[in-house]
């Protein structure tokens with residue numbers, strides 16, 4: 001008998017694929033990351049490279065290896081490294097007004113895996129979920145991956161539109177459908193930058209409760225507020241286990257850490273944890289983060305707020321200067337994103353290759369909608385581009401948009 005050693009693709013791979021894999025296709029969300037910096041890139045929610053705390057992490061890593069290298073390089077608990085869980089408990093109580101115990105917390109490989117695991121634990125194919133729309137493109141993709149039926153709720157400058165939400169929940173109730181959860185970003189929403197008002201937070205919580213569903217509060221940008229008064233997390237307003245809170249170190253310590261967390265009722269946390277087969281999430285990184293977090297996070301975040309506030313202001317000034325008449329945009333109090341609405345004749349997906357050819361990129365609006373709507377909208381991240389490239393980049397987008405508009409309106 002001969003062993004076949006050549007790498008061959010099984011003849012009927014398509015027929016061997018799971019329903020999920022067939023449904024999703026073969027275009028991974030993040031590709032060519034090492035090329036992102038070659039353009040003036042407003043496309044991704046990447047942190048400022050120069051601000052990543054590489055030197056601090058290097059010295060903390062050396063300390064961890066010296067002091068407890070054998071534990072840091074070993075397998076870990078499903079729930080995550082207890083030292084990081086304890087550091088998080090202190091941080092969440094200090095900053096987020098969240099009183100958590102160890103059994104409320106699960107460490108995950110970033111917010112992405114947190115959402116994936118929640119979907120795994122809660123959603124079967126064809127189940128209904130409710131989400132802000134537009135929303136984080138990773139969430140759009142993750143919802144699609146599990147074959148969820150997505151009910152979209154619009155977002156305005158005060159966050160999720162609770163009147164539409166109430167109507168949609170009523171419609172679902174009449175149909176006998178209980179959504180598995182409502183997904184929302186209360187702070188500096190991705191992609192609109194909107195912050196949910198206190199009143200909306202309360203109303204959203206009340207609506208989730210009366211619909212007998214869960215509310216997933218994804219607070220990836222919580223630490224990056226540089227204007228306005230902090231508002232209570234919805235989790236801290238909840239007293240009966242309606243809210244599941246998600247966070248991440250990606251936007252502060254760095255996305256390469258791949259560390260995030262879920263905070264929720266112990267029963268749900270155990271259920272989610274039982275589905276997680278990974279030998280303990282990034283045990284080594286979790287040891288480093290546990291030591292870095294208590295003393296270093298706050299000063300680091302102070303520096304980041306300065307950087308991002310300045311970039312937001314530069315981008316707003318450039319938009320005022322270069323966007324064609326009839327364009328509007330949001331002004332966020334924190335986070336990474338500005339959401340631009342161009343005159344209706346403009347198609348941001350069609351216009352993007354021209355902008356890319358001129359060395360600039362942005363995220364076309366349809367990527368942020370489950371239904372692929374938002375044709376005349378786009379998301380700009382000001383987090384990744386150096387100060388002096390913001391105005392030239394926006395100028396290119398404004399010029400291409402103005403040319404598109406002239407063409408659409410038949411002028412020469």
Ligand SMILES: Cc1ncc(COP(=O)(O)O)c(C=O)c1O
Pocket residue numbers: 045109110111112113136138185190218220247248249250255259260
């Ligand atoms: C709203 C939101 N949630 C979660 C994430 C997940 O990030 P990560 O998996 O890097 O923690 C992101 C990243 O862009 C985000 O914008």
